[in-house]
Amino acid sequence: MKNIRKRLRRYIDECGFLTMIEFLESYVGIDSQFEALSKATHKDIKFFNFDRIVSVPFNCVDIEKIETGKILLVSDCYHHIAAYKNPLRIKDDFKIKVMRR
Numbered sequence: 001m002k003n004i005r006k007r008l009r010r011y012i013d014e015c016g017f018l019t020m021i022e023f024l025e026s027y028v029g030i031d032s033q034f035e036a037l038s039k040a041t042h043k044d045i046k047f048f049n050f051d052r053i054v055s056v057p058f059n060c061v062d063i064e065k066i067e068t069g070k071i072l073l074v075s076d077c078y079h080h081i082a083a084y085k086n087p088l089r090i091k092d093d094f095k096i097k098v099m100r101r
Contacts, residue, residue, distance in 0.1 A: 004058050008073075008081065015066045017073035017081055020045070027072065027087045028053060041076045052087040 020040050024030045028050060030037065037044075045053060056071055061083045065071040070089060075081050 007061075008058055011061070011063060011066055012073060012081065014063065015073065017075050020074055020076045023072060023074045023084070039077045041078060042074075042080060042082045045076075052090050054085040054087075054090065056083040056085055058083060
């Protein structure tokens, strides 16, 4: 657990993070309920089960995936940080997998 926190701190220092509002607006395309989600937590996002929002455990995150934009670090209203797959790239990953079959 301590190593994961150290790695996370290093990733945040090197790459930064998005706020939940930036993530939902820029990457997911949700702005009609923008005010209702201004205080959203990671649990709220999981509860609403939005399409294309996939959380990633920190032990699967590395600096290369963050730097290339495959994984995004997102902070909620309580400043808790979680990792998510980039929703804009999920469809691209699916197309590549389908084409390889």
